[in-house]
Amino acid sequence: MKIAVIVFPGSNCDRDMAVAVEAISGHKPIMIWHRETELPKLDLAILPGGFSYGDYLRSGAMAAHSPVMREIKARADQGLPVLGICNGFQILTEAGMLPGVLMRNRGLKFIHRPVTTRVENHQSVFTRGYQAGQVVTIPIAHADGNYFAAADVLDRIEGEGRVAFRYCDDTGAVTDESNPNGSARNIAGILNETKTVLGYMPHPERVIEPLLGGSDGRALFESLIGALS
Amino acid sequence: MTTAIYSAEITPEIVAQHGLKPEEYLRCCTIMGRAPNLTELGVFSVMWSEHCSYKSSKVHLKTLPTTGPKVICGPGENAGVIDIGDGQAAIFKIESHNHPSFIEPYQGAATGVGGILRDVFTMGARPIANLNALRFGSPDHPKTRHLVAGVVAGIGGYGNCVGVPTVGGETNFHPSYNGNILVNAMTVGLADADKIFYSAAAGPGNPVIYVGAKTGRDGIHGATMASAEFDDESEAKRPTVQVGDPFTEKLLIEACLELMAGDSIVAIQDMGAAGLTSSSVEMAGKGGLGLELDLDRVPVRETGMTPYEIMLSESQERMLMILKPGREADAQRIFQKWELDFAVIGRVTETGKLVLKMDGKTVAELPVEPLVSQAPQYQRPWEPTPAQPEITAASVAPPAGLSDALKQLLASPDIASKRWIWEQYDATVMGDTIQRSGGDAALVRVHGTTKGLALVTDCTPRYCFADPVRGGAQAVVETWRNITATGAMPLAITDNMNFGNPERPRIMGQFVGCIQGIREACIALDYPVVSGNVSLYNETNGQGILPTPVIGGVGLIDDVDKAVGIAPKFEGDSLILIGETRGHLGATLYLREISGREDGAPPEIDLAAERRNGDFVRDRILGGAVSACHDLSDGGLLIGIVEMAMAGGIGIAIEALPGEVPVHAAYFGEDQARYLVATNDADALLAAAKAASVPAMRLGRIAGAILTGPGLDAISVMELRRIHTGWLPAYMAAEPA
Numbered sequence: 001m002k003i004a005v006i007v008f009p010g011s012n013c014d015r016d017m018a019v020a021v022e023a024i025s026g027h028k029p030i031m032i033w034h035r036e037t038e039l040p041k042l043d044l045a046i047l048p049g050g051f052s053y054g055d056y057l058r059s060g061a062m063a064a065h066s067p068v069m070r071e072i073k074a075r076a077d078q079g080l081p082v083l084g085i086c087n088g089f090q091i092l093t094e095a096g097m098l099p100g101v102l103m104r105n106r107g108l109k110f111i112h113r114p115v116t117t118r119v120e121n122h123q124s125v126f127t128r129g130y131q132a133g134q135v136v137t138i139p140i141a142h143a144d145g146n147y148f149a150a151a152d153v154l155d156r157i158e159g160e161g162r163v164a165f166r167y168c169d170d171t172g173a174v175t176d177e178s179n180p181n182g183s184a185r186n187i188a189g190i191l192n193e194t195k196t197v198l199g200y201m202p203h204p205e206r207v208i209e210p211l212l213g214g215s216d217g218r219a220l221f222e223s224l225i226g227a228l229s
Numbered sequence: 230m231t232t233a234i235y236s237a238e239i240t241p242e243i244v245a246q247h248g249l250k251p252e253e254y255l256r257c258c259t260i261m262g263r264a265p266n267l268t269e270l271g272v273f274s275v276m277w278s279e280h281c282s283y284k285s286s287k288v289h290l291k292t293l294p295t296t297g298p299k300v301i302c303g304p305g306e307n308a309g310v311i312d313i314g315d316g317q318a319a320i321f322k323i324e325s326h327n328h329p330s331f332i333e334p335y336q337g338a339a340t341g342v343g344g345i346l347r348d349v350f351t352m353g354a355r356p357i358a359n360l361n362a363l364r365f366g367s368p369d370h371p372k373t374r375h376l377v378a379g380v381v382a383g384i385g386g387y388g389n390c391v392g393v394p395t396v397g398g399e400t401n402f403h404p405s406y407n408g409n410i411l412v413n414a415m416t417v418g419l420a421d422a423d424k425i426f427y428s429a430a431a432g433p434g435n436p437v438i439y440v441g442a443k444t445g446r447d448g449i450h451g452a453t454m455a456s457a458e459f460d461d462e463s464e465a466k467r468p469t470v471q472v473g474d475p476f477t478e479k480l481l482i483e484a485c486l487e488l489m490a491g492d493s494i495v496a497i498q499d500m501g502a503a504g505l506t507s508s509s510v511e512m513a514g515k516g517g518l519g520l521e522l523d524l525d526r527v528p529v530r531e532t533g534m535t536p537y538e539i540m541l542s543e544s545q546e547r548m549l550m551i552l553k554p555g556r557e558a559d560a561q562r563i564f565q566k567w568e569l570d571f572a573v574i575g576r577v578t579e580t581g582k583l584v585l586k587m588d589g590k591t592v593a594e595l596p597v598e599p600l601v602s603q604a605p606q607y608q609r610p611w612e613p614t615p616a617q618p619e620i621t622a623a624s625v626a627p628p629a630g631l632s633d634a635l636k637q638l639l640a641s642p643d644i645a646s647k648r649w650i651w652e653q654y655d656a657t658v659m660g661d662t663i664q665r666s667g668g669d670a671a672l673v674r675v676h677g678t679t680k681g682l683a684l685v686t687d688c689t690p691r692y693c694f695a696d697p698v699r700g701g702a703q704a705v706v707e708t709w710r711n712i713t714a715t716g717a718m719p720l721a722i723t724d725n726m727n728f729g730n731p732e733r734p735r736i737m738g739q740f741v742g743c744i745q746g747i748r749e750a751c752i753a754l755d756y757p758v759v760s761g762n763v764s765l766y767n768e769t770n771g772q773g774i775l776p777t778p779v780i781g782g783v784g785l786i787d788d789v790d791k792a793v794g795i796a797p798k799f800e801g802d803s804l805i806l807i808g809e810t811r812g813h814l815g816a817t818l819y820l821r822e823i824s825g826r827e828d829g830a831p832p833e834i835d836l837a838a839e840r841r842n843g844d845f846v847r848d849r850i851l852g853g854a855v856s857a858c859h860d861l862s863d864g865g866l867l868i869g870i871v872e873m874a875m876a877g878g879i880g881i882a883i884e885a886l887p888g889e890v891p892v893h894a895a896y897f898g899e900d901q902a903r904y905l906v907a908t909n910d911a912d913a914l915l916a917a918a919k920a921a922s923v924p925a926m927r928l929g930r931i932a933g934a935i936l937t938g939p940g941l942d943a944i945s946v947m948e949l950r951r952i953h954t955g956w957l958p959a960y961m962a963a964e965p966a
Binding site: 010012013015016019020033049050051053054055056109110111112113139141143203205206211212 | 382385386389390391392474475476477479480566567568651652653654655656657658659660661662663674789790
């Protein structure tokens with residue numbers, strides 16, 4: 001299995017992602033620098049979290065124009081699964097690979113804390129290891145996670161089953177109090193039309209062993225590895 | 230030379246503006262054999278500033294223990310280095326960025342984090358954790374809210390972006406910091422013990438390389454500013470505060486570590502306070518050599534910069550390196566990949582002089598050795614701090630209601646949860662954070678191993694004010710206890726000495742007293758000082774801060790699976806109190822918050838008892854007999870019990886209290902050398918304590934969701950949490966009065 005972690009200047013969860021992928025899949029991912037214009041044959045590409053280009057423009061806006069992204073887009077169009085976590089999600093929206101945008105959190109502050117999200121679509125390659133409606137506890141660490149899209153876009157992605165995760169309370173109820181950043185309809189993760197690209201704000205790579213605060217992130221990687229092998 | 234030489238360029242006023250006393254300027258002239266020009270004067274000014282020369286503190290700092298079997302490198306380099314086994318080293322230091330943070334809180338705090346990160350990765354370490362010790366003025370002061378918001382956002386803005394977890398720290402409020410907040414940042418890094426990089430220049434002819442960000446006009450004279458008191462005009466110094474660029478820092482970390490993986494580097498030094506001046510002088514001075522720099526080659530952000538400005542700029546995210554000959558191209562390739570400036574700006578010489586050239590002309594020529602060795606050192610006059618009376622528990626009135634006193638303390642600014650702050654910091658990036666702020670020490674796994682580093686900062690300034698010797702010792706022992714309470718062995722400390730104006734004998738007496746206390750505690754606990762920083766002149770309009778010697782401690786545990794936190798896990802476990810309770814109420818939070826008094830002597834420090842009790846507790850933790858542990862400090866026994874209950878979300882029934890002490894003194898006294906431990910075999914633990922001559926008693930039981938105890942109204946843990954977490958968010962959301 002060939003998994004690539006794309007490294008942008010300012011990525012800072014690239015190592016964590018590689019460690020998690022290797023721990024769960026047994027395969028060491030290849031690290032691909034953002035200037036690359038050609039990709040090897042891949043089974044999965046991951047855009048990790050961090051602050052690409054410092055996020056000095058809109059988060060992810062610069063990285064979306066990195067040379068490697070042209071190739072990532074082309075491969076995704078051919079069906080390559082692409083996972084974007086946190087800054088990776090922001091890059092995917094800025095690159096037009098996922099609809100909507102991630103705005104500044106409604107409280108205007110960076111927030112790091114474990115949050116609960118509910119699995120809305122448990123049939124994608126990313127989420128089939130979870131149960132429908134399962135509530136998972138995974139930390140967020142972002143300032144720009146406030147998902148927004150026009151109402152008709154939201155209606156469409158809801159209708160197409162493309163909302164992968166929603167912020168919820170620990171009973172699974174989707175409430176305003178359990179929405180950490182003001183995201184429209186509590187959306188924490190969305191899929192593209194073919195459900196082969198996922199953007200997700202929480203960091204599953206940080207919760208793969210109980211010693212570090214939980215293992216709810218494992219099933220996401222296990223889903224992928226199961227689906228791809 | 231017996232008289233100083235002044236000129237049209239160098240007038241007595243110019244000399245005074247550079248923070249040099251007339252006799253210090255005379256010494257400059259003597260070293261030079263002539264009057265310095267303005268650039269040279271600037272170099273003397275920053276190198277001889279309090280910030281860079283430690284002129285008031287050095288004679289006292291020298292008395293601290295700095296060696297030990299685990300010490301690889303003590304004070305004097307960019308950071309301290311200790312051996313953590315398996316060929317690995319922990320590299321760490323704490324540093325203040327107090328003055329800039331008061332003037333421009335976001336950038337002041339952000340660049341404080343950036344600076345301390347550079348001190349650590351300069352030595353070859355990958356930074357793995359940040360901590361921050363913050364002191365703000367009274368919550369009622371009109372500026373406090375703005376300063377808290379800005380400092381916290383700045384620390385988060387920088388640390389989150391570079392991707393180093395912020396795992397711990399502390400925050401206190403006191404009116405003495407109204408005009409001088411304290412922002413002390415600590416970084417801990419990890420390196421191979423045989424790949425540590427030092428700063429001494431070597432090899433005449435070797436190229437001197439500048440890497441990182443470009444040089445601008447920001448931060449000129451920051452070091453001099455940090456060496457003077459504030460007054461009402463200090464706001465006008467805002468342009469001297471640097472602006473941080475954490476993205477460039479992240480690139481610089483990766484580029485430097487990539488280059489360090491090879492063997493091209495002879496010496497490396499970050500450009501921190503006093504920028505290119507201090508980095509070049511220190512590298513040359515330590516190597517006993519000279520440097521010749523061509524300032525035309527320094528990458529600059531703006532045109533028309535003078536040699537004076539280039540040498541004194543404190544632009545951030547810059548490094549100076551000396552490479553082996555012929556390695557320039559290899560190194561340049563790495564820095565180009567990371568899109569950073571890379572310039573060969575000079576070479577090492579045998580002249581022993583720092584020679585600066587621009588436009589083909591020599592613009593400064595200074596002998597390095599005397600510039601470093603003849604820096605002024607003062608044995609400042611000092612007065613011992615008068616002893617405060619010991620306050621007996623019986624002489625302090627009990628509160629109207631014990632439960633009300635508990636609630637009031639829980640919601641008081643120093644005890645109240647700092648969650649509003651630490652939720653703005655990424656604490657789990659890098660994937661090795663086992664335990665973060667909120668307990669005793671933070672615990673970070675050494676990547677790829679089962680080892681863990683326990684990290685903490687501590688200081689109780691009200692103790693230091695009341696009795697500097699006890700206060701200095703207490704800061705050390707509290708870090709030692711915090712580390713011990715996780716199961717880790719405390720190894721070494723870094724110290725950040727924050728004080729007022731050392732030219733006042735009373736302030737200098739506080740400094741000398743704290744150093745004495747720190748020394749005594751470090752010796753007794755085999756816990757040496759390996760790095761540190763001194764920040765003096767923390768005064769505004771003659772009002773000094775409480776003496777605040779912040780201690781950053783580092784400990785090691787071989788197997789993180791054996792570590793414990795403060796949260797009790799099991800219903801039915803017994804809660805045991807380790808250590809002796811005398812009900813000491815002098816200088817306590819109870820006295821300040823409930824009785825409205827700040828007098829009295831702080832608790833005595835019995836270093837032998839600290840060591841005995843701590844070693845006992847650590848052995849029980851490592852032996853698996855303890856499921857949770859918490860040391861006792863601010864607020865005493867009852868606050869410690871409540872903190873455990875809140876952390877575990879589980880009730881505690883207090884069934885007995887230490888006898889022969891009034892109840893309020895038992896609950897709120899701040900006697901030292903004490904721990905709370907949870908165990909499922911109280912009898913065995915009490916028997917072991919007895920055998921080790923460690924005072925211990927069973928306090929109660931862990932069960933349910935309610936706190937109960939003698940004299941207390943039953944209160945739910947949920948309600949305690951609500952009170953504890955409510956104050957800071959409500960305070961920050963409120964409009965200033």
